Amino acid sequence: xxxxxxxxxxxxxxxxxxxxxxxxxxxxxxxxxxxxxxxxxxxxxxxxxxxxxxxxxxxxxxxxxxxxxxxxxxxxxxxxxxxxxxxxxxxxxxxxxxxxxxxxxxxxxxxxxxxxxxxxxxxxxxxxxxxxxxxxxxxxxxxxxxxxxxxxxxxxxxxxxxxxxxxxxxxxxxxxxxxxxxxxxxxxxxxxxxxxxxxxxxxxxxxxxxxxxxxxxxxxxxxxxxxxxxxxxxxxxxxxxxxxxxxxxxxxxxxxxxxxxxxxxxxxxxxxxxxxxxxxxxxxxxxxxxxxxxxxxxxxxxxxxxxxxxxxxxxxxxxxxxxxxxxxxxxxxxxxxxxxxxxxxxxxxxxxxxxxxxxxxxxxxxxxxxxxxxxxxxxxxxxxxxxxxxxxxxxxxxxxxxxxx
Numbered sequence: 001x002x003x004x005x006x007x008x009x010x011x012x013x014x015x016x017x018x019x020x021x022x023x024x025x026x027x028x029x030x031x032x033x034x035x036x037x038x039x040x041x042x043x044x045x046x047x048x049x050x051x052x053x054x055x056x057x058x059x060x061x062x063x064x065x066x067x068x069x070x071x072x073x074x075x076x077x078x079x080x081x082x083x084x085x086x087x088x089x090x091x092x093x094x095x096x097x098x099x100x101x102x103x104x105x106x107x108x109x110x111x112x113x114x115x116x117x118x119x120x121x122x123x124x125x126x127x128x129x130x131x132x133x134x135x136x137x138x139x140x141x142x143x144x145x146x147x148x149x150x151x152x153x154x155x156x157x158x159x160x161x162x163x164x165x166x167x168x169x170x171x172x173x174x175x176x177x178x179x180x181x182x183x184x185x186x187x188x189x190x191x192x193x194x195x196x197x198x199x200x201x202x203x204x205x206x207x208x209x210x211x212x213x214x215x216x217x218x219x220x221x222x223x224x225x226x227x228x229x230x231x232x233x234x235x236x237x238x239x240x241x242x243x244x245x246x247x248x249x250x251x252x253x254x255x256x257x258x259x260x261x262x263x264x265x266x267x268x269x270x271x272x273x274x275x276x277x278x279x280x281x282x283x284x285x286x287x288x289x290x291x292x293x294x295x296x297x298x299x300x301x302x303x304x305x306x307x308x309x310x311x312x313x314x315x316x317x318x319x320x321x322x323x324x325x326x327x328x329x330x331x332x333x334x335x336x337x338x339x340x341x342x343x344x345x346x347x348x349x350x351x352x353x354x355x356x357x358x359x360x361x362x363x364x365x366x367x368x369x370x371x372x373x374x375x376x377x378x379x380x381x382x383x384x385x386x387x388x389x390x391x392x393x394x395x396x397x398x399x400x401x402x403x404x405x
Contacts, residue, residue: 005097006105008037013109017116020161028362035090038097051325058318062286069285080287080360091369098376106377107176114173118182121189128196156197162190163202163348168374171341175378205348213344220332228327232320238304242273265301272300283312299358338379345371
């Protein structure tokens with residue numbers, strides 16, 4: 001089982017960099033396949049149980065709310081409830097597979113991922129310098145050419161992926177004995193391409209991730225717990241904060257000129273809190289955001305407001321508990337590379353959840369699951385070749401001593 005799970009992880013590491021560059025939507029089928037292949041590794045420990053119970057409760061409540069949701073999917077494959085029911089066990093299985101993989105193959109998977117995403121970082125630097133020429137040439141070569149503006153938009157989406165994955169990929173590479181400079185290439189590629197292709201959030205996410213990562217390394221016990229409390233508070237208080245800011249602006253007659261994309265988001269948020277006020281307890285039902293066009297297009301572009309809007313207070317409380325329990329798991333007594341990187345990636349994920357993607361987008365949930373899988377690959381083990389050799393030597397010495405005694 002350890003060998004099988006290890007090779008599955010190596011395969012996922014090989015496929016992740018090209019998906020990050022040209023096909024983020026592919027993360028959903030990738031992680032689903034990984035989970036399916038690792039189903040025999042599925043385990044639920046006592047330490048896992050609180051998170052599992054809360055995630056299951058979210059799934060059950062979300063399914064219940066479909067009874068009154070105004071949105072009805074045309075096809076079964078568009079049912080969010082069905083997709084969530086499949087994603088939860090499969091993504092959990094992928095995480096279990098990472099933790100059960102053989103140490104040598106974990107080290108290989110982490111090395112492949114670190115080198116691969118570093119190469120993507122270099123490619124992003126080249127794309128930024130050429131206006132996306134490599135991506136456009138690739139699309140033309142496969143018979144699907146695209147305009148420069150659309151190429152820039154697609155490449156910008158790749159910077160969101162890199163911003164979430166670079167902390168865990170870089171830390172995993174270091175733990176596997178690869179140079180720390182690989183992480184620097186990821187950061188430079190992310191920030192530069194995001195600036196050139198007009199994606200503000202990844203630049204902000206990179207900066208905040210570095211700050212949170214430094215805090216988690218300096219205060220390994222309290223910083224992850226503090227981040228968990230902050231994330232839970234963000235989920236629970238988002239409608240009140242949005243209402244307060246809107247009232248403050250109206251009260252003082254403030255009018256802020258913002259870029260069109262940000263102005264549109266703020267308009268969505270304002271409409272969302274009005275709809276939340278109509279059904280604050282039970283919510284409007286799973287995926288109901290799609291029914292509020294043109295006031296809200298697809299989703300409010302704020303994860304907390306979307307959860308409140310669709311799942312009401314029970315959903316918001318459960319989502320807050322998910323973040324609280326997940327980030328509390330990263331608390332350590334001493335500085336730990338895996339926990340530090342996990343907190344940094346979680347920070348980027350929270351930033352994007354607040355201003356960009358819909359909560360239920362399959363590739364977006366899969367990206368968060370993939371980050372957790374990478375933490376699982378490096379957590380609780382010394383994977384550098386030298387230390388692995390030391391452990392083997394110590395084991396042989398202990399065995400010899402036992403026979404000689």
